[in-house]
Amino acid sequence: MVGQVRSRICYSIKSMEGNQQKVEANILVLGAENVGKSALTVRFLTRRFIGEYGDIESIYSHADQIDGRDICFNIWDSLCQQNGEESERISDRQLQWADGYILAYSICDRASFNVVQQQVQCIRQAKQKLASTAPIIIVGNKRDLQHLRTVSSEEGRLLALSADCGYFEVSAAETYHSVLMVFHQLFVLVREARAFKKGNAGFKGIVRSMSAVFGRKWTD
Numbered sequence: 490m491v492g493q494v495r496s497r498i499c500y501s502i503k504s505m506e507g508n509q510q511k512v513e514a515n516i517l518v519l520g521a522e523n524v525g526k527s528a529l530t531v532r533f534l535t536r537r538f539i540g541e542y543g544d545i546e547s548i549y550s551h552a553d554q555i556d557g558r559d560i561c562f563n564i565w566d567s568l569c570q571q572n573g574e575e576s577e578r579i580s581d582r583q584l585q586w587a588d589g590y591i592l593a594y595s596i597c598d599r600a601s602f603n604v605v606q607q608q609v610q611c612i613r614q615a616k617q618k619l620a621s622t623a624p625i626i627i628v629g630n631k632r633d634l635q636h637l638r639t640v641s642s643e644e645g646r647l648l649a650l651s652a653d654c655g656y657f658e659v660s661a662a663e664t665y666h667s668v669l670m671v672f673h674q675l676f677v678l679v680r681e682a683r684a685f686k687k688g689n690a691g692f693k694g695i696v697r698s699m700s701a702v703f704g705r706k707w708t709d
């Protein structure tokens with residue numbers, strides 16, 4: 490609730506030229522407070538690290554190109570629940586909106602890593618109920634603060650492996666390229682998930698037709 494009161498949804502739509510059909514992906518950036526969700530988002534959008542970002546929840550639209558194809562990222566930089574509320578909470582609206590997730594933690598903040606573990610489970614359970622999949626990339630941020638590290642790279646990698654997620658360790662403060670890789674990789678996974686879903690629908694269609702021919706009822 491606090492998040493809703495404090496939040497302000499703003500849209501920054503970049504113009505897109507040409508008639509070629511644009512592929513869109515809705516990316517939800519989640520994680521505990523102060524892990525660098527806004528820093529990662531702003532780094533990707535502007536290539537810059539500005540240091541302080543304020544408590545604003547934003548949805549940005551950003552035109553980009555991957556493999557020579559025009560695409561559009563819609564990025565929801567979420568605001569973490571605070572004041573003892575469940576920080577791992579993800580709303581139904583967010584779950585329905587997102588095609589893919591970036592779950593960020595700070596390598597210097599074990600509690601934020603625990604939040605990511607809970608959020609992975611939350612997303613997987615919700616998607617299972619809906620019989621759908623959604624790619625997740627886990628991001629260990631603040632890699633530049635090695636001397637303050639409390640979560641090892643191995644732990645991050647292991648979590649990603651066990652939950653079938655992608656994994657990156659980055660520093661939004663220091664580099665643009667690794668942050669770019671996170672968003673582009675997630676887009677590729679979203680595209681693959683869509684293709685798989687389509688293929689699956691195609692297979693179901695064939696079974697439906699065969700069932701019709703042989704008089705058996707098809708149920709989803």
Ligand SMILES: Nc1nc2c(ncn2[C@@H]2O[C@H](COP(=O)(O)OP(=O)(O)OP(=O)(O)O)[C@@H](O)[C@H]2O)c(=O)[nH]1
Nearest residue numbers: 522523524525526527528540542569631660661662
């Ligand atoms: N050293 C270092 N600091 C970072 C990095 N990324 C973000 N920060 C700092 O961490 C603080 C929090 O960054 P934000 O991007 O506002 O974090 P957030 O997760 O969006 O925070 P909330 O919106 O409050 O949940 C800021 O002071 C940033 O300057 C990083 O890679 N390295």
